[in-house]
Amino acid sequence: MATTNDIKNGSVLSLDGQLWSVIEFQHVKPGKGGAFVRTKLKNVTSGKVVDKTFNAGTKIDFAVVDRRDYQYLYQDGDGFVFMDLTDYDQITVPSETVGDAKNFMLENQNVTIAMHEGVALYLDLPASVVLEVTYTEPGLQGDRSTGGTKPATLETGYEIQVPLFLDANTKVKVDTRTGDYLGRVND
Numbered sequence: 741m742a743t744t745n746d747i748k749n750g751s752v753l754s755l756d757g758q759l760w761s762v763i764e765f766q767h768v769k770p771g772k773g774g775a776f777v778r779t780k781l782k783n784v785t786s787g788k789v790v791d792k793t794f795n796a797g798t799k800i801d802f803a804v805v806d807r808r809d810y811q812y813l814y815q816d817g818d819g820f821v822f823m824d825l826t827d828y829d830q831i832t833v834p835s836e837t838v839g840d841a842k843n844f845m846l847e848n849q850n851v852t853i854a855m856h857e858g859v860a861l862y863l864d865l866p867a868s869v870v871l872e873v874t875y876t877e878p879g880l881q882g883d884r885s886t887g888g889t890k891p892a893t894l895e896t897g898y899e900i901q902v903p904l905f906l907d908a909n910t911k912v913k914v915d916t917r918t919g920d921y922l923g924r925v926n927d
Contacts, residue, residue: 742802744777744794752784752856754803755792759784759856767796784854784861806855807864812845820845822853833860843898844869844916865916870925871895873910876902889921 747753753760760781769775775796782789794800810822810831819832820842833853835842841863845851852864876892889901892912900914902921913922 742800744796744798744800746802747777747779747800752803752805752854752861753781754801755781759803759805759861760790760792763789784856803856805861807852808855810851810853812847812849812851814847815842822851825850831860833863837861838863840919841865841916843894843896843919844871844914846871846896867917868913868915868922870911870913873902873906873908873912876906876908878907 747762747765749762749764751762753762761784763780763782765777765779767775767777777794777796777798779792779794780789781792809825811825813821813823813830815821816832818835820835820838821830821832823830831853837860838845839862841851844865846869849869854861854864871894873892874895877890888904890904890906891899892902892906892908893899894912894914898919900912900919900921902912906912906924911925913925914920915922
């Protein structure tokens with residue numbers, strides 16, 4: 741059994757039968773009273789974020805989470821098929837677990853999957869990916885003003901806002917956490 745002194749960002753705790761990922765933590769030693777640990781936890785399955793305070797030295801249960809690199813192969817019905825890059829085993833991850841990551845995944849792209857007792861918990865994508873714009877209204881000469889945006893469909897089918905001057909078949913960098921346009925990529 742570990743204690744609250746062992747908490748780190750990214751560690752996964754098992755509390756009341758559920759898995760919680762530590763987003764941030766802070767050890768607090770007030771002038772009066774005992775020390776405590778203030779944490780912000782995210783439920784691994786539902787994504788719900790809560791604040792929880794532990795007394796310093798309290799015994800807590802850490803869950804063993806194995807993060808491994810996989811390659812996205814293809815979508816199969818309601819699941820996504822990935823190949824383990826170390827032993828080439830294939831796993832199918834349900835679309836509920838993949839979540840919004842499907843908007844930024846192309847076939848043969850590498851992702852990190854967190855596993856607990858053989859069950860995929862969540863996917864970690866790179867902070868940004870390069871995707872091609874497959875459709876957007878044509879840009880017009882003079883559309884260089886700042887702040888103007890228009891919808892554009894990416895090769896994954898996801899729609900984002902891009903500057904007015906971008907045309908279809910342009911590669912763009914997209915933030916995988918927010919879905920925001922980060923810039924144009926020159927080949």
